[in-house]
Amino acid sequence: MSVAERLGVGRPVKTGANLTPMIDMTFLLVVFFILVSRITSVEQIPLQLPSPFDPASNPAPEAPRLVVNIPGDDEGLATGVVYDQQEYDLDDDGLDLLTGAVAARLETMPELQVNLRADRRVPYESVAPVMDALAAAGARAGRTDGLRVNLVIQVDPDAGGID
Amino acid sequence: MARRRRHPEPASTELNLTSMIDVVFQLLIYFIVGTSFAMGEQSYRMDLPEREGASTIDPLELDEEPVTVEVLGGGRITIPGPWTSPVSVEHLTTFLAARLSDGLITSETPIRIRPRAAVPWGDAVQAFNAALAGGFETVGFEEPAP
Numbered sequence: 001m002s003v004a005e006r007l008g009v010g011r012p013v014k015t016g017a018n019l020t021p022m023i024d025m026t027f028l029l030v031v032f033f034i035l036v037s038r039i040t041s042v043e044q045i046p047l048q049l050p051s052p053f054d055p056a057s058n059p060a061p062e063a064p065r066l067v068v069n070i071p072g073d074d075e076g077l078a079t080g081v082v083y084d085q086q087e088y089d090l091d092d093d094g095l096d097l098l099t100g101a102v103a104a105r106l107e108t109m110p111e112l113q114v115n116l117r118a119d120r121r122v123p124y125e126s127v128a129p130v131m132d133a134l135a136a137a138g139a140r141a142g143r144t145d146g147l148r149v150n151l152v153i154q155v156d157p158d159a160g161g162i163d
Numbered sequence: 164m165a166r167r168r169r170h171p172e173p174a175s176t177e178l179n180l181t182s183m184i185d186v187v188f189q190l191l192i193y194f195i196v197g198t199s200f201a202m203g204e205q206s207y208r209m210d211l212p213e214r215e216g217a218s219t220i221d222p223l224e225l226d227e228e229p230v231t232v233e234v235l236g237g238g239r240i241t242i243p244g245p246w247t248s249p250v251s252v253e254h255l256t257t258f259l260a261a262r263l264s265d266g267l268i269t270s271e272t273p274i275r276i277r278p279r280a281a282v283p284w285g286d287a288v289q290a291f292n293a294a295l296a297g298g299f300e301t302v303g304f305e306e307p308a309p
Contacts, residue, residue: 013173015176015177016177017177017180018177018181021181021184021185022180022181022184025184025185025188028188029188029191029192032192036195036196049204050284050285050288050289051285052285052288052289052291052292052293053253053289053292054292054296055205055292056207056292056295056296057205057206057207057292057295058205058206058207058208059205060204060205060206061206061208070284076283115206118284119284120283120284120285120288121283121284121285122283122284123280123281123282123283123284124234124278124279124280124281124282124283124284124287124307125280125281125307127284127287128304128306128307131211131304134211135211135212138211145210145212146210146211146212147210147211148208148209148210148211149209149210149211150206150207150208150209151206151207151209151288151291152204152205152206153204153205153206153207153288153292154203154204155203155204155205156203
């Protein structure tokens with residue numbers, strides 16, 4: 001077998017699109033979507049956020065943050081606190097566990113903030129203990145001048161002004 | 164030259180799409196990441212101090228008397244103090260602006276939002292928002308009123 005035969009000289013030229021890079025990119029895209037949907041479903045669990053009239057709020061900061069969710073059930077009552085795929089009860093034990101978990105994360109990164117996403121129908125008596133637990137976590141992590149908490153709201157572009 | 168004419172190179176019939184697809188997917192990813200994360204969500208900055216336990220702040224050194232806004236639910240509020248309290252959260256911003264021009268309070272006066280225990284979080288945030296819209300720098304939440 002000569003060199004020319006081994007290299008296929010003289011055979012018809014292969015025509016056909018090279019699909020390898022496209023498949024490459026498609027798989028990359030699939031992986032991306034799987035990751036993003038997982039991340040968003042973990043952090044942004046669906047709930048009815050407060051949407052005040054004439055909001056004086058700011059766009060969500062780019063700083064690294066933890067997301068603490070307080071979802072409401074069908075009647076608008078809080079069932080627990082969801083943080084990092086875990087649901088904590090709203091009693092003293094559950095909130096103690098939440099304080100410990102949040103404090104452990106806060107200690108790892110000094111610029112970490114907390115986003116508090118609470119359902120608008122949840123009574124305040126369920127939200128206040130969570131804020132206390134977060135404050136306690138901040139104190140335990142050595143945030144002497146207080147923990148930066150972002151109260152998340154939904155901004156409706158169709159909502160009118162206050163009057 | 165004669166030799167090149169006798170054996171011309173075969174014309175390439177394949178269009179190289181790789182770089183175009185590359186760039187298109189990059190753009191697609193960029194726009195998806197840029198737009199669909201938490202659509203329409205905004206937030207209020209709030210510093211949460213430790214409420215329980217010993218405090219090193221001497222209350223006598225506080226130069227500003229805080230204004231407490233009690234949220235009663237259904238959009239009703241009351242503000243205890245030497246003034247005619249507004250009854251609706253819609254008038255909270257104008258009320259605070261009027262007290263600012265009276266000189267009874269300053270923009271550094273702490274505003275405490277104190278919702279009743281059963282008041283929905285949305286109503287509490289509405290009052291919080293109204294106080295912020297009045298230009299106050301220190302707005303916080305208090306323990307729920309019974």
